Amino acid sequence: MFKKGENIILGISIGDMNGVGPEVILKTFEDQRMMELCTPVVFGNAKLLSFIKKIINCTTNIHGIDSLDQIQKGKFNVLNLWKEGVNLDFGTLNDTVGQYAIKSFVAATQALKNNEIDALVTAPINKYNIQSDEFQFPGHTDYLDKELDGNALMFMISEDIKVGLVTDHVPLQQVSKSLTPDLIKQKVRTINKSLIQDFNVIKPRIALLGLNPHSGDNGIIGNEELNFINNTVKELFNENIIIYGPYSADAFFGSEQFKNFDAVVACYHDQGLIPFKTLSFGNGVNYTAGLDKIRTSPDHGTAYDIAGKGTADFTSFKNAVYAAIDIYNNKNEYLQSTANPLKVSNV
Incomplete structure (x- = not known):
């Protein structure tokens, strides 16, 4: 050889x-x-x-x-x-x-x-x-x-957008039960580290999507944002990870806010992969980050x-x-x- x-x-x-x-x-x-x-x-x-x-x-x-x-x-x-x-x-x-x-x-x-x-x-x-x-x-x-x-993370990447998933191949009815502050922190830390060492992004800017429509509308359409997602974002920010959210997924992509960030974190599979594949299908890549x-x-x-x-x-x-x-x-x-x-x- x-x-x-x-x-x-x-x-x-x-x-x-x-x-x-x-x-x-x-x-x-x-x-x-x-x-x-x-x-x-x-x-x-x-x-x-x-x-x-x-x-x-x-x-x-x-x-x-x-x-x-x-x-x-x-x-x-x-x-x-x-x-x-x-x-x-x-x-x-x-x-x-x-x-x-x-x-x-x-x-x-x-x-x-x-x-x-x-x-x-x-x-x-x-x-x-x-x-x-x-x-x-x-x-x-x-x-x-x-x-x-390591801890594997599905990270969909293209020239225009990068999307990481908190939960991936999980049935929709189990997503809310699977989503925890610790899991969100683990995945966001993995994405932040990957952006720095794998993609040469010195100070990554990360957006987190809310779980519920309109990020729960202050508890009217789900309580996960109020119960723990909002605080999790604050705690990650206090770790010097530049993360914002949770954002309402439909408006976030419709208004092209994703262009302001180095990566987007979706709570579940289709929330992240539908917009990713709509924008990048045939050109995108699935990278297993965190290993x-x-x-x-x-x-x-x-x-x-x-x-x-x-x-x-x-x-x-x-x-x-x-x-x-x-x-x-x-x-x-x-x-x-x-x-x-x-x-x-x-x-």
Whole structure:
């Protein structure tokens, strides 16, 4: 294996192979110049990707390897994680294909933990067909939160807007019960730290959205704001975190107030992701902030309706690759700049 310092080794989990995951991966690295930025390694099977490559009429050169110590710089490396054939039926939900998606993801996560890869980009999975006795997680983020150090936070990022979630894959009826002052503080602190070390924002400005319509209208439409959200914002501000709110979500986005902040914190999934995807769909990236390792993914799902047709837009996946590289470099620069180079004397 080449010396890792020469460029970033980027691990890629293959995702649901009946979806557009393999297609957007192949299209992203069809441009040979991408290999100047990173050295990719897909956790999957070279023959299978070669088959998909022909179906979608892609020209990416595939370099199959059988172990990670065979990774070559300047190549589109594919680790043969399995040798048997897998029957694909594009656009369909298949439990067997789902298990291969998780096999890829789990192996890539292990390589990330072992520092065999520097960052991870995950292709889309289907949350239904990945479930098994061995894997009982709603998705990538929850598994990474268990396997890696830190507290995972779903952070949706684009050039124009960044949205973090206090609760993510939680049924709507459980959101109010899940929302606590401690959880809000944890997520806001994570976002503030991420903005500083991962995105080079010196003094982040953060907005928190209220849980209820019109932020509760002084208790007329819900009491959470009065009971604890308002005070939580004040306590965070007293920690020298520049945070304002809670804001009424509809007016906040409708009036474009989000442009005045470096990040927006939403109380629940759709409150944050609907405006984010409306503004950035196809260009945004899902970054798992708060962990000791870097993982990004595109902002879309498996897109079964267009799988195997060669028409999938790979912009979001390519942006996820760029984001992983940028965050890796920013984080390393931050850690180096904040490290104390002087040894403490015992004299």
